Amino acid sequence: MSNIVIAGYYGFSNAGDEAILCALIEELKKLGGNLNITVLSARPDKTASEYGVNSVKRSSLVQVFRAMRQSRIFISGGGSLLQDVTSWRSLYYYLFLMTLAKKLGLITVLYANGVGPINSPINRYITKAVLEQHDFLSVRDEESKSFLRKLGILKKAIDITADPAFTLKPAAPEQGAEILKTEGINPEDGSPIIGICIRPWKGENKDYRHVLAKAADFISREFKARILFLPLHEGEDRQESLEIMRLMETDSLLLKGSYNPKELMSVIGYLELLIGVRLHSLIFAAAVGTPFAGISYDPKIDSFLKSFNMGPIGRLEGPDLNDLLIKLDDVWRNRDNMRRKIKEKARKMAERVNEHNRQLFKLLNIMPS
Incomplete structure (x- = not known):
């Protein structure tokens, strides 16, 4: 069984971020029953109930640490997680999670993120240092890739996809x-x-x-x-x-x-x-x-x-x-x-996300046998 931890701005009643999470979980569940998914959430009970996954309090270091210790893969879900316009605190939170996951030996994935703006020189330096240790980097647009290159991330491959929400099907x-x-x-x-x-x-x-x-x-x-x-x-x-x-x-x-x-x-x-x-x-x-x-x-x-x-x-x-x-x-x-x-x-955006997911899941060795 592959245990996966997913982090993002989840559990805050923001439909955009919840759409990203919903799309990612649906795609993972299509792979079969050999995946155990845990989502870090502000409202873990609600997240667990809505998506049929495990969920822990994102602000509880003990719960987060325990979930990571039991997992093989850490995914930083889509959205604008890496920016310092909203607050430095948010940026440091996600960078800390990425660093902790890497220290614990997890495969680390930046998944379809929109990156930037990051205006502070120290924040840009820290972000570059953390992402250079990642196993897989993907962004949702050309501008985010260009921003990462300007940060100095030059030797790692950066995949460009589209926002995962493009694969969601509306209710009837x-x-x-x-x-x-x-x-x-x-x-x-x-x-x-x-x-x-x-x-x-x-x-x-x-x-x-x-x-x-x-x-x-x-x-x-x-x-x-x-x-x-x-x-x-x-x-x-x-x-x-x-x-x-x-x-x-x-x-x-x-x-x-x-x-x-x-x-x-x-x-x-x-x-x-x-x-x-x-x-x-x-x-x-x-x-x-x-x-x-x-x-x-x-x-x-x-x-x-x-x-x-x-x-x-x-x-x-x-x-x-x-x-x-x-x-x-x-x-x-x-x-x-x-x-x-x-x-x-x-339609083309959705196809791009689906192809990106196929390549990612194959790399992570979680494709169905």
């Missing part, structure tokens, strides 16, 4: 329709639904809220659409959505329930357009073929949009209302053409 359309009806929206009444997925901005300037509220009013009136705010991080995104909704002149709705990534993907499948700040809102839209427009707050958004031959329609730190409205109008007029291109590109 009937589930998405039922969720919308439960939330007070009839998807069959004829008027289009436009989704907005926002996240908090830590900068001092909060003018973006007024700009986004005016933009939402514009698309509600001009496109004769119903506006639905979709929180991907249940606590902070919901509060931020409410702040913008209060500034709007037109009516809008907020998805209030707690839904897993597959359910959210099913809901997004009913949208005519998704406007997203959260990366995984854009990934979910792409995966189900829903036209989308991204507002950037981080290089990972620019990188993702670039992979679809798009650019951001605005930036969270200082969006220009007139420019935003012009670009939204253009997206709206071209959404049918976008839909076809998005579906094809998302």
